[in-house]
Amino acid sequence: QVQLVQSGSELKKPGASVKVSCKASGYTFTTYAMNWVRQAPGQGLEWMGWINTKTGNPTYARGFTGRFVFSLDTSVSTAYLQISSLKAEDTGVYYCARYHAGNSWSDYWGQGTLVTVSS
Amino acid sequence: QSALTQPPSASGSPGQSVTISCTGTSSDVGGYNYVSWYQQHPGKAPKLMIYEVTKRPSGVPDRFSGSKSGNTASLTVSGLQAEDEADYYCSSYAGSNMGVFGGGTKLTVL
8 A cells, every 4th residue: 555654753943954754655656756745833735846756856836945855765765855944934744745746636645744943 | 826715614514515615817726627625634644535626536435526617616525524524725736847725724514
């Protein structure tokens, strides 16, 4: 069965960096893209972007350029989200999701990773 | 890309039907048949309910249906059940390999 398992919660200070992992199983990793979605506390879903798992080419939404980096290690079927120069407003739950890039929908989701940025 | 517009809340009694709207522009909802809907219970990951406007993934009850007219997409939940109480988000392809979500609608089963 398809599963996306994300790394655990993180507590970071402002200015630090964090790397969230998303390990896929139950399907061929490079067949589908990976989408990243943020949910700030008590807020809605924000579409952050996606990464082509065949080519490694990332696409970032406005507001998620510069400090946000999507990457892959296809040898272990894992996608990564790295956020640098963390700010308090980066606090939230980050989800990875298996993404049908041509038609823009996500069918399987990770359990989410809570990133808290606080001094 | 700006967020799609959804009503903050919707409600209905068990057995009734409720429809949630999702309004965008001709650059997203109106321009493509790539609208999807997600259900999210508190503390849980979103779950895909509808994709490509009207299609239901395997395992999603046929009480859930989707439609679109112009720049507005809709999710209808028929025969409301207590477990349908959740937040619902629409999403659309927005061109240039981008996507966008709606602000979310809290569905209450009275």
